[in-house]
Amino acid sequence: MDTTVANTGTEGKTWGGGNQPLKASYGKMMMWFFIVSDALTFSGFLAAYGFSRFKFIGSWPIADEVFTHVPFFHGNYPMIYVAFMTFILIMSSVTMVLAVDAGHHMNKAKVTFYMFLTIIGGLIFVGSQAWEWGTFIKGDYGAVQTNGGNILQFVDTEGHRVAISDIAIANPDSRVQHQDKNGLWFVNEGTLPSYTVDEVYKGLEANPNVLVRTQMLTEEGEKTVLSREESLKQLKENGKIVVEGANLHVNEYGTSLFADFFFFITGFHGFHVFSGVVINIIIFFNVILGTYERRGSYEMVEKVGLYWHFVDLVWVFVFTFFYLV
Amino acid sequence: MAHAHKLEILRGLIKFKSNTQKIWGVLILLSIVTAVEVILGIYKPESLMVKVIGMKLLNWIFIILTIVKAYYITWDFMHMRDETKALRRMVVWTAVFLICYLVFILLQEGGYIEGVYSEGFVKRDF
Numbered sequence: 119m120d121t122t123v124a125n126t127g128t129e130g131k132t133w134g135g136g137n138q139p140l141k142a143s144y145g146k147m148m149m150w151f152f153i154v155s156d157a158l159t160f161s162g163f164l165a166a167y168g169f170s171r172f173k174f175i176g177s178w179p180i181a182d183e184v185f186t187h188v189p190f191f192h193g194n195y196p197m198i199y200v201a202f203m204t205f206i207l208i209m210s211s212v213t214m215v216l217a218v219d220a221g222h223h224m225n226k227a228k229v230t231f232y233m234f235l236t237i238i239g240g241l242i243f244v245g246s247q248a249w250e251w252g253t254f255i256k257g258d259y260g261a262v263q264t265n266g267g268n269i270l271q272f273v274d275t276e277g278h279r280v281a282i283s284d285i286a287i288a289n290p291d292s293r294v295q296h297q298d299k300n301g302l303w304f305v306n307e308g309t310l311p312s313y314t315v316d317e318v319y320k321g322l323e324a325n326p327n328v329l330v331r332t333q334m335l336t337e338e339g340e341k342t343v344l345s346r347e348e349s350l351k352q353l354k355e356n357g358k359i360v361v362e363g364a365n366l367h368v369n370e371y372g373t374s375l376f377a378d379f380f381f382f383i384t385g386f387h388g389f390h391v392f393s394g395v396v397i398n399i400i401i402f403f404n405v406i407l408g409t410y411e412r413r414g415s416y417e418m419v420e421k422v423g424l425y426w427h428f429v430d431l432v433w434v435f436v437f438t439f440f441y442l443v
Numbered sequence: 444m445a446h447a448h449k450l451e452i453l454r455g456l457i458k459f460k461s462n463t464q465k466i467w468g469v470l471i472l473l474s475i476v477t478a479v480e481v482i483l484g485i486y487k488p489e490s491l492m493v494k495v496i497g498m499k500l501l502n503w504i505f506i507i508l509t510i511v512k513a514y515y516i517t518w519d520f521m522h523m524r525d526e527t528k529a530l531r532r533m534v535v536w537t538a539v540f541l542i543c544y545l546v547f548i549l550l551q552e553g554g555y556i557e558g559v560y561s562e563g564f565v566k567r568d569f
Contacts, residue, residue: 139529169550196484197484198481205477208477427520
């Protein structure tokens with residue numbers, strides 16, 4: 119029977135079998151390989167975002183003008199809130215790595231405490247992201263979309279944004295939303311914008327110091343502001359619908375692709391954070407119940423830690439490509 | 444296993460006494476990098492607006508700082524520094540190669556389409 123066993127002459131060598139050349143357990147190694155594949159998924163999304171952005175490089179929205187809000191504060195604070203979110207996520211990564219470190223020392227109380235802080239950090243981040251989405255969906259100043267799908271925004275002569283609600287002259291005769299209870303019962307339509315294009319046009323006529331701003335970027339990287347006559351002409355000839363906020367169809371901040379990618383990529387990341395929090399909670403209870411104490415190793419904390427750091431790692435890139443670049 | 448941590452960062456420029464201390468040190472480093480990014484993002488210095496290889500210098504700085512942050516998160520928080528060379532290369536080289544490839548192709552193509560749009564090689568208002 120000896121002859122059926124192939125003798126390769128590599129026994130005892132690193133890759134000869136039977137030993138662990140990577141010195142990592144199966145679970146940890148698989149977590150790493152999962153992370154590689156997930157990283158490729160995210161880079162696919164971000165590269166697609168870059169593709170669309172390069173395609174419309176001359177008219178892409180300026181992130182500093184889109185994300186300007188901070189909860190409980192009025193005014194224009196670009197970047198501040200998202201920097202806070204980034205810091206929260208890095209901070210929760212730190213508490214996670216401290217939990218892993220405490221696990222190496224088999225210190226159950228410390229692992230419990232740091233896991234708890236990590237979960238809190240994750241929840242703050244997911245909550246912040248929900249708020250950010252809410253603000254983005256609700257919109258700021260409103261805009262008019264043209265027949266060609268471009269966005270016309272309004273500014274005063276100094277270049278400050280003007281909200282459509284500030285200039286539009288409401289017409290009492292404008293139509294109301296069709297609902298199935300007061301019309302055809304099998305037909306329904308979504309919420310109508312607060313104003314019609316006509317009402318906005320009348321408002322623009324009545325406010326001589328308001329101008330139209332297009333999506334197009336100038337040489338200096340600012341949005342093009344049209345002259346007064348050009349503004350009136352553009353709105354009259356090309357204005358199609360009033361847009362307030364952003365969703366998957368329309369986007370008051372500029373090209374609707376921007377909103378689509380924002381929802382898709384930050385949504386997918388937010389989903390990762392959410393599932394990370396859920397997994398962290400499960401591990402947290404296992405720690406409290408003493409599962410890993412009995413097992414004699416806190417390696418499970420290390421594995422979820424890897425996932426949690428990966429979520430942080432992805433956010434670092436999302437932050438750069440959505441908010442900075 | 445991973446109990447023996449390598450405790451120096453920046454090629455031995457900074458050495459930490461314990462793993463916990465290293466974690467806080469890396470946090471400070473990451474916070475400084477993020478703060479620099481945010482400050483540059485808010486003020487957008489005019490001198491960094493020059494184009495270098497098809498992109499603004501400021502954007503290159505952002506991307507490089509991001510990669511620096513990614514390096515420290517992976518190496519120190521995810522303990523890549525303490526893994527064997529083989530595991531490190533399997534994970535990092537695979538990802539870096541495929542991502543560079545993908546990004547190059549898509550950005551190249553996006554830039555080409557932009558050129559077609561703006562230079563009017565395709566007429567659609569006939």
